[in-house]
Amino acid sequence: LGPDSDRRTERPGRAAWIGRALDNDIVIHDVLASRHHAFLTPTPAGPEIRDANSSNGTFVNGVKAGSAVLSEGDVVTIGNVDLVLSGGILVRRQEAATRTGGLEVHGVEFSVNGKNLLEKISLTARPGTLTALIGGSGAGKTTLSRLIAGYATPTSGVVTFEGHNIHTEYASLRTRIGMVPQDDVVHRQLTVNQALGYAAELRLPPDTSKADREQVVAQVLDELGLTQHAQTRVDKLSGGQRKRASVALELLTGPSLLILDEPTSGLDPALDLQVMTMLRQLADAGRVVLVVTHSLTYLDVCDQVLLMAPGGKTAFLGPPDRIGAAMGTTNWAQIFAKVGADPDEANRRFLAQNKPPPPAQTEAPADLGVPPRTSMRRQFSTIARRQVRLVVADRAYFVFLALLPFVMGALSLTVPGHTGFGYADPTSESAGEAGTILTLLTMAAAFMGTALTIRDLISERPIFRREQAVGLSTTAYLLAKIAVFCVFAVAQAAVATAIVVVGKGPPKRPAVLLGNATLELFVAVAATCVAAAMLGLLLSALARSNEQVMPLLVVSLMMQMVLSGGMVPVTNRIFLDQLSWAVPSRWGYAAQASTVDLWAVAPGPQSPRDSHFQHTSGTWLFDVGMLALLSVSYVAVVRWRIRLKQ
Incomplete structure (x- = not known):
């Protein structure tokens, strides 16, 4: 099961193997699935899923399980693939359901020692969209991005992705989220191919063959336009190309949510355009892409912009071409000065123009679990x-x-x-x-x-x-x-x-x-x-x-x-x-x-x-x-x- 799958399913009336290898009864086309990942067997109480000592674990309704008896509607997560028990048949979750889900940030607040860093932030980002998080220093952009990535838990509010609560089901969602920090995360002394090769060894299941790892690396390089630079040392790349190499590391595991913190920091306008164009292409491939940026020149390539005021308040959320109507000017210097001078008024104006979402139900965060790892x-x-x-x-x-x-x-x-x-x-x-x-x-x-x-x-x-x-x-x-x-x-x-x-x-x-x-x-x-x-x-x-x-x-x-x-x-x-x-x-x-x-x-x-x-x-x-x-x-x-x- 996967993007290129024959979508075979198996009625749990007999034992069935699930995994990446083609000899399984249910084939999962996902790099994070083990060759023989799990085993589905019938029991008097109903079909039972059993993990077969997989590298990344088997999850039932977001909870890692060694074995579990399935009920109607239960969601089994293997790698980045969701399977649902529907009508007694294990099927892949419908693509339509996934696309209407995407990322939902609902009434999120975050405070440290009594100080609010984020205040009632709400945001929806569908697959195939690029969202920019902008604002002055201290507005909470990086805090919000880290919270969405699962690195921090909101004080109140809910963040969901593809129908899963990120903070209560983080263990099963960890591999679907790619986070690219501001600093380059590739060794400059290595070639691009070497850096990705070692990363693939660390991130992909241990039963992934060398040929399969090389194929994954080649696909990522091709998507990011780095194939011709595969044998180039990272320290010989331009700033934009180095940022692509950092993104490539995250794409190895096929995440559907990609978050980047200041990817254009320190780049000249030409390289800035290259990076933003790359992010647009990554979003067009069906991912949800969020970018924290101070660069305002190429925001027109984004589907929406979240302008954050000091104190983590929302000052604007919408397509970049509507910022003028909402803020009374398209001059970013004036907009930032206006928002910074009175963040509370900017937030009140936004709330007056937009219907607030209903109150969110906050669930207790689950244990983050142990990150999936090789031996x-x-x-x-x-x-x-x-x-x-x-x-x-x-x-x-x-x-x-x-x-x-x-x-x-x-x-x-x-x-x-x-x-x-x-x-x-x-x-x-x-x-x-x-x-x-x-x-x-x-x-x-x-x-x-x-x-x-x-x-x-x-x-x-x-x-x-x-x-x-x-x-x-x-x-x-x-x-x-x-x-x-x-x-x-x-x-x-x-x-x-x-x-x-x-x-x-x-x-x-x-x-x-x-x-x-x-x-x-x-x-x-x-x-x-x-x-x-x-x-x-x-x-x-x-x-x-x-x-x-x-x-x-x-x-x-x-x-x-x-x-x-x-x-x-x-x-x-x-x-x-x-x-x-x-x-x-x-x-x-x-x-x-x-x-x-x-x-x-x-x-x-x-x-x-x-x-x-x-x-x-x-x-x-x-x-x-x-x-x-x-x-x-x-x-x-x-x-x-x-x-x-x-």
Whole structure:
């Protein structure tokens, strides 16, 4: 069943399979339906629908159900398709019923801490229509769009789409609503085809074959006129083309309601026209399209305009060519000034000219439910492969990361002296050589790890938030990134350690635990680099903008340099000693000092002696264990910071 379906139905007098595959008794032509999605079987109480472990679930009257006995008129939702039990036969809901439904916003109000952000907003948008939400700052345009998308629940009023209450049946409607935020939600380092390919893996059912995913991507690219740019990197596209790519991500799942927040922001008039023309075409294909915009030049392509006054009040609703008759002028500057000066009067004038709708019956919102998602393992694999490609595709950054361990390792060779990690004469220039080498090696690990990850989360925050909303697991996302970054961090640590060992010689004292002192030194450096990478992720999660990344990196490295214990003694120093426990360099330096037996090879005054430098297996394990504990702690805070707020 679907747009190209033979509309086969099955009388529930015998068992019947329902799904996307052609061998089903009832075929659902929808990308969100699993190949074998559900099973319909007769029972003495009536036909019973049973979900067959589908990816996106089976819904009965808007409620997700593992199994349910159907009654006359019950609506079964599979993917984006509604089936109705009518006369004992399971049939697709009539297209006419859907078209007369569309989007209905009925008497919606929304308040926060007693302050009204939206006041009695009513709006009807039929399939095939384009509606613009306009108004000055603080008018509630974005608030209304997010409420319609299901991200917020109205204080009163009802929002329905295709006959379903968005806020009480959100779990079944989630895939029918596409939300394109103001920020681009595609990775700029990838080609358009790559970005859509990874998105299709995350959003489409896991039983969708690679060929089917490629077909869906190709269809979306063709509809948006991006086929010729499929192999072009997103950062090489024009502003309008990048916005099309963001829209393409949402079209992968075939939504019938598309909401865009400021899609023309920052675009010149020519690109503005391109985007608005694209939205007109998307609406003409049978979708309900809502666009929040400050651009007023091309509103004539819209079917209707909702002008919102400050405080979330309606000042005008209707075709754009009637704005002059309603407002007394077609000059938008004068209209906005008039509405902004007295929003209550603008709202009263609108209500006087338009019959108010009857009071809406507000229903209690249902649990949003768990977003339909592919398995953790599949998401982990997709995100990990995408992350590797992102790192490699950013050529300048990748070259920087590749050269960094060579540069940092070479800097350690500039330390004067000839004893390396061996015993040094207290009166020679080599007296502090071992300690200085360890300090540089520790700071190299701290720099490499932090620089590897500190810009990652903040740079793709809008992308992650949208992927989260459509089912991406926060845990899978983080674990995939951690796995990739750990591999890069360990590789960098190996290069830097190898350069130091070759240039200065291996540790002269025996290993305390692993049997080989060089291996033990490498493990300590690698653990430091990994912990610093996790610290970088934490800083990236805490940053509010990309501009904050560099200051955070500098402050972090300065703190780690001071608190490592290699340059400035921190043992038994109030505040410094306690603070040093929270940074990787403190324990990385201590673990390396334990391996090389710094107390023995660097004679001289070391008072007070740091007990974490002892050349014993217990001390070394404690130091490395602290690095592991810090890493886990950083990741826990990151997960808390970026988790999805319902």
